[in-house]
Amino acid sequence: MxxxxxxxxxxxxxxxxxxxxxxxxxxxxxxxxxxxxxxxxxxxxxxxxxxxxxxxxxEVKYEEFGQLLNAVSEKDYYYDDIGTIKILNDVKKEVNAAKKEDYTKKTKEIIDKEMTDKKVDVSKTKIYDYYKNANGEKSQKSYVVVYGDDKVPTTVYEVMFDISESDEPSLKETKENKELINDDFKTLFKADLEKPAEKEE
Structure with a gap:
């Protein structure tokens, strides 16, 4: 049991x-x-x-290259109208035109020299100028887009200018900005490069 x-x-x-x-x-x-x-x-x-x-x-899609650059520049209060820096204050239209021409010629010479110093083929560049007039300081930023034979941009240089009281531009700095180049930038830039030149009135 x-x-x-x-x-x-x-x-x-x-x-x-x-x-x-x-x-x-x-x-x-x-x-x-x-x-x-x-x-x-x-x-x-x-x-x-x-x-x-x-x-x-x-990303916001832009219809034209100018719109894209305007959006980038306006974040830092730069505008594509040269009137922003108030160098055209003369009453006479022809005096204003002469001042503007002289000023843009000087900035173009400085940019060309900068690009030559950097061994960039100036004939393969396109320049877009932007201007700022804030807090009593006038300045200019020029985007120099460098492109190849295929019209596709390879890099962008930002050339910065200080502008004196007498409206004389002087080089502040030049820096490379490859980050700007994306697919949208390439497409719109190529279209801008290929578009017919506008007739001056």
Whole structure:
């Protein structure tokens, strides 16, 4: 009888231990599944947030190269109208025209010298001038776009000028800005280069 009771007791204990072990495993599996589901949900949420951010940060598309450069320059309060720097204050139109011509000739000479010093073929450049007149200081920033035979831009130089009270430009610094060049920049610049020259009135 004792033997039978021992065998029954051993069987009951074995069964209990097996059941407990299975229960623990099930609990651990359930916890693991819950953790995995939570992690997956978090990843999905993060992905959605990233997609929303990407949509917000989507680049603005410009129709013309001038619009693109205007947007870049206006962040630093530079404008493409030479009148911004107020060198055309004379009443007589012909005096204004002469001052403007003299001023632009001087800046062009400085830019050409800078490009020559940097071993850049001046015939493969196009210059876009921008002007600032803020807080009593006048300055100019010229974007010199260097391009290849295929009319695709390779780099951009920013040539910065200080302008004296007597409207004399002097070189401040020249720096290369390759970061400006992206696919949109290349496409719009090429279109600008190929567009027919506007007739002066």
């Amino acid at each position: 004792k033997k039978v009771l021992s065998i029954v007791l051993a069987a009951v204990l074995t069964f209990s231990l097996t059941a407990c072990g299975a229960n623990t495993t099930n609990k651990n599996d359930a916890k693991e599944n819950a953790t995995n589901t939570e992690a997956t949900n978090k990843k999905d949420e993060n992905k959605k947030d990233e997609e929303k951010t990407e949509e917000k940060a989507e």
